[in-house]
Amino acid sequence: MCTALLLVPCQAAARERADVLIRHATLVDVQHSSVIADQAIAIEGDTIRALGPDRSLSLKYAAARTVDATGKFVMPGLWDMHVHFGGGQELIGENKALLPIYVAYGVTSVRDCAADISDSVIQWRSEVAAGSLVGPTIYTSGPKLEGYKPLWKGTIEVGTPAEVDAALDRLQAMKVDFVKITDNTLKPDIFEYAVKAAKTRGIKTSAHTPYAITIEQAARDGLGSVEHLDYLIKAGSPLEASIGANYVAGKLTYGEASDRFVETFDAGYAKGEYSRLKKLGIYVTPTLNMSRILAYLDRENHQGDPALALIGPGLRKTYEWRVERAAKSTPAQVDARHREYELSLKVLPMLRDAGIPILAGTDAGYLNSFNYPGQGLHDELQRYVEAGLTPREALASATITGPAFLGHSGRYGAIAQGKAADVLILDANPLKDINATRSIRGVVLHGKWLDRAALDKLLADAKAQVASWNERAAKDAR
Numbered sequence: 001m002c003t004a005l006l007l008v009p010c011q012a013a014a015r016e017r018a019d020v021l022i023r024h025a026t027l028v029d030v031q032h033s034s035v036i037a038d039q040a041i042a043i044e045g046d047t048i049r050a051l052g053p054d055r056s057l058s059l060k061y062a063a064a065r066t067v068d069a070t071g072k073f074v075m076p077g078l079w080d081m082h083v084h085f086g087g088g089q090e091l092i093g094e095n096k097a098l099l100p101i102y103v104a105y106g107v108t109s110v111r112d113c114a115a116d117i118s119d120s121v122i123q124w125r126s127e128v129a130a131g132s133l134v135g136p137t138i139y140t141s142g143p144k145l146e147g148y149k150p151l152w153k154g155t156i157e158v159g160t161p162a163e164v165d166a167a168l169d170r171l172q173a174m175k176v177d178f179v180k181i182t183d184n185t186l187k188p189d190i191f192e193y194a195v196k197a198a199k200t201r202g203i204k205t206s207a208h209t210p211y212a213i214t215i216e217q218a219a220r221d222g223l224g225s226v227e228h229l230d231y232l233i234k235a236g237s238p239l240e241a242s243i244g245a246n247y248v249a250g251k252l253t254y255g256e257a258s259d260r261f262v263e264t265f266d267a268g269y270a271k272g273e274y275s276r277l278k279k280l281g282i283y284v285t286p287t288l289n290m291s292r293i294l295a296y297l298d299r300e301n302h303q304g305d306p307a308l309a310l311i312g313p314g315l316r317k318t319y320e321w322r323v324e325r326a327a328k329s330t331p332a333q334v335d336a337r338h339r340e341y342e343l344s345l346k347v348l349p350m351l352r353d354a355g356i357p358i359l360a361g362t363d364a365g366y367l368n369s370f371n372y373p374g375q376g377l378h379d380e381l382q383r384y385v386e387a388g389l390t391p392r393e394a395l396a397s398a399t400i401t402g403p404a405f406l407g408h409s410g411r412y413g414a415i416a417q418g419k420a421a422d423v424l425i426l427d428a429n430p431l432k433d434i435n436a437t438r439s440i441r442g443v444v445l446h447g448k449w450l451d452r453a454a455l456d457k458l459l460a461d462a463k464a465q466v467a468s469w470n471e472r473a474a475k476d477a478r
């Protein structure tokens with residue numbers, strides 16, 4: 001029985017245990033575009049156990065670690081819905097070293113959109129889930145589906161329905177989170193068969209759609225997400241089908257067809273088409289920052305980018321492919337790329353207006369020059385706001401839409417009871433200025449608290465590792 005004299009210890013004894021208690025936080029509610037001041041958040045294991053006004057909730061919990069978030073803003077961890085781990089078996093170590101970098105930039109989940117080291121990615125997915133590897137939660141497509149002898153390495157080559165069925169069996173055995181399909185050499189009818197077959201099996205798909213098929217047709221087949229905004233420019237051309245047919249007939253090269261989609265884009269037509277696509281339930285990953293970087297390689301020199309210190313020499317070497325390709329461009333091709341990017345900025349708010357869910361994704365990883373893991377997602381969100389999205393819409397694309405696409409909305413997408421304890425603590429309000437997502441004071445990663453010093457150490461360790469790889473590469477070159 002408690003006496004008045006023992007009141008304080010009695011209350012303490014009645015307190016519930018929490019692993020982490022965040023106090024005096026201003027909660028960012030992305031869904032409702034609002035903030036709630038002076039909240040406490042109790043975290044147990046990898047889950048948010050409770051939250052509420054600090055005055056009452058803080059009395060209910062005794063925590064192993066208390067974090068004072070006075071004057072700080074708390075929001076869900078960020079999702080990068082388009083990354084790649086790849087570049088060959090010899091780059092497995094360099095790819096693995098990217099995982100803590102994502103965390104240091106507040107990215108707590110990534111969707112790996114296929115490459116050539118899937119076995120390693122699937123192993124990391126388990127290790128992160130088990131807590132034995134520091135990294136974002138990984139969702140992966142495993143190896144992607146392509147036609148015979150494609151440009152891309154590490155793909156599953158399919159040319160018949162039976163081969164698609166066998167590939168999907170194999171991917172399901174690997175427990176992939178979705179299926180990625182690209183169009184380099186894949187026959188259009190096999191593309192459509194694969195999308196439909198995956199849908200029948202209840203697996204989400206993500207794709208580069210063959211020019212022979214309209215985006216609306218792919219959406220009718222059940223395609224889950226369109227990767228890269230240029231495919232929505234294609235969908236916004238009233239001549240989409242006939243330009244596609246001319247490409248198939250060999251009357252236009254891929255690049256010429258792509259330019260024709262831009263030239264014939266019609267805002268009035270696109271508006272109607274986007275509302276049809278919205279009804280078909282398709283998602284879009286714009287990868288706008290990547291388009292911007294590639295479009296302006298002619299005038300922006302990235303050789304002095306500080307983030308290069310975090311990229312291993314092997315990965316950095318893969319950057320050269322796009323730089324060399326861009327360097328060979330004619331002035332007309334450079335102009336066309338600029339025009340396409342400028343049009344992309346206009347298309348993004350049209351997609352928003354149509355209600356098409358937007359997935360924030362970077363395309364960071366190998367090959368995609370100067371689009372840096374972690375940092376790139378903040379750049380991507382900045383591009384969205386430059387294009388006319390509100391900060392709230394940009395934040396939703398990186399916190400709410402990703403879990404919704406993958407069917408994990410119950411566990412992610414908000415700071416709420418029962419949700420995953422993937423939490424960012426920021427110095428400023430990201431609903432007012434999207435750049436506030438860069439002002440990270442600390443991250444709760446799967447329930448573990450990492451303060452700024454711990455995040456800086458992840459970056460310092462990654463830099464030291466890259467410096468030693470660079471030294472060795474320089475020695476080998478001598």
Ligand SMILES: [Zn+2]
Nearest residue numbers: 082084113363
């Ligand atoms: Zn990609």
